[in-house]
Amino acid sequence: MTISISALDSLVDTLVSSDVVTDPDIMAGYRQDWARDPDAGTPLAVVRARSTEDIQAVMRWATEHSVPVVPRGAGSGLSGGATAVDGGLVLSTELMREITVDPVTRTAVVQPGLLNVEVKAAAAEHGLWYPPDPSSFEMCSIGGNAATNAGGLCCVKYGVTTDYILGLQVVLADGTAMHLGGARLKDSAGLSLTKLFVGSEGVLGIITEITLRLIPAQPPASTVVASFASLRGATDAILAITRTMRPAMLEFMDKASIHAVEDAMKMGLDRNAEAMLIARSDSPGAHRTEEIEIIAAACRDSGADDVFVTDDPDEGEAFAAARRFAIPAVERTGSLLLEDVGVPLPTLADLVEGIAEISKAQDVVVAVIAHAGDGNTHPLIVFDPEDPDMERRAHQAFGDIMTLAISLGGTITGEHGVGRLKKAWLPDQVGPDVMDLTRRIKHALDPAGILNPGAVL
Structure with missing residues (x-):
């Protein structure tokens, strides 16, 4: 359905304070989220909403004219959930800030x-x-x-x-x-x-x-940073820690991510390590000391080459910042396909080692960071977009990693969403009955299918 200029003008007339943008150069910045979906479409307009009432008006107009609507926040999504569709509206909530x-x-x-x-x-x-x-x-x-x-x-x-x-x-x-x-x-x-x-x-x-x-407010925290000569040693330590306690943080970085972060931040991370754990305890008083000792002992008993402990919050935050910077650091080395597959903790080692095998088999770098205490990993597949064969192998690795996670009783997404980039693997995880129920719920609430079409389903 082709929307006339007068029809779009009628939308503008119904809005109280929201912006309707049709400038192609401005709209270009709203076509993709951080996943940079190559199949992103060109929207009819971008509406920057300021109120619930204006969003209601937009949806009534979109229903009347059968125009798809893609909701968008800050555009930082990593699964293509805010990818624009041709001839649709991008409905941004960025100006709703109360x-x-x-x-x-x-x-x-x-x-x-x-x-x-x-x-x-x-x-x-x-x-x-x-x-x-x-x-x-x-x-x-x-x-x-x-x-x-x-x-x-x-x-x-x-x-x-x-x-x-x-x-x-x-x-x-x-x-x-x-x-x-x-x-x-x-x-x-x-x-x-x-x-x-x-x-x-x-x-x-x-x-x-x-x-x-x-x-x-969160209490003061103490931090443990441990380096390991093997992936298995790090995953053994993760299981030993979580078997005893729930730390306030338990993060994992593999060799590739350590190197990328050290190249960018130059903070003295151990380049010889195959893996690094960053753990915290914020329990009060003596309990924090006890938990830090448990974490440090678990790392040593699992073969850590070096275990560093600090009560200095600024020093601890520097290591957390290094972990947070891992994705931008790895992205400096090439284009990325980003994942967030998760598994039950007992199979975390199988997932991490399996990802390493997939990386080798497809001959692409896969840097792995993880919210290790949750079993939620972020494999970052690096490729050169100017090399078609490498890009093909990267996409093959992308699918192989999700298939591996599903085979281990895991999930294709722990926190980033299915979006458009991972929806092909959703039926393999949840099965046909759940997919059917999901479609029925979708149809009940959105019978015309105009809300974020192409995402999830």
């Missing part, structure tokens, strides 16, 4: 355009903390976090985004706005519809407001 913090109920009501780091800062003003912390927390939006159920470095102990969402306001495909949940710590009335929309990647509705649970 927040209200209630220190009495320890909640915050947040619009989706705020960055994760801004939510943390607003909570900190009241001595509170919003824990989920993706590596991209300084650039990813809270709305995008909710849409993908994002995780992060501290989630091994504190949980992921869904654990902190008490309520949502959601606009459906027909423009209906619904309030789900609210600032109640306990609420079992009706079906758990709030949870249905968390992680739904914009295929069921558009999140326009989020009620978040906050907790007291």
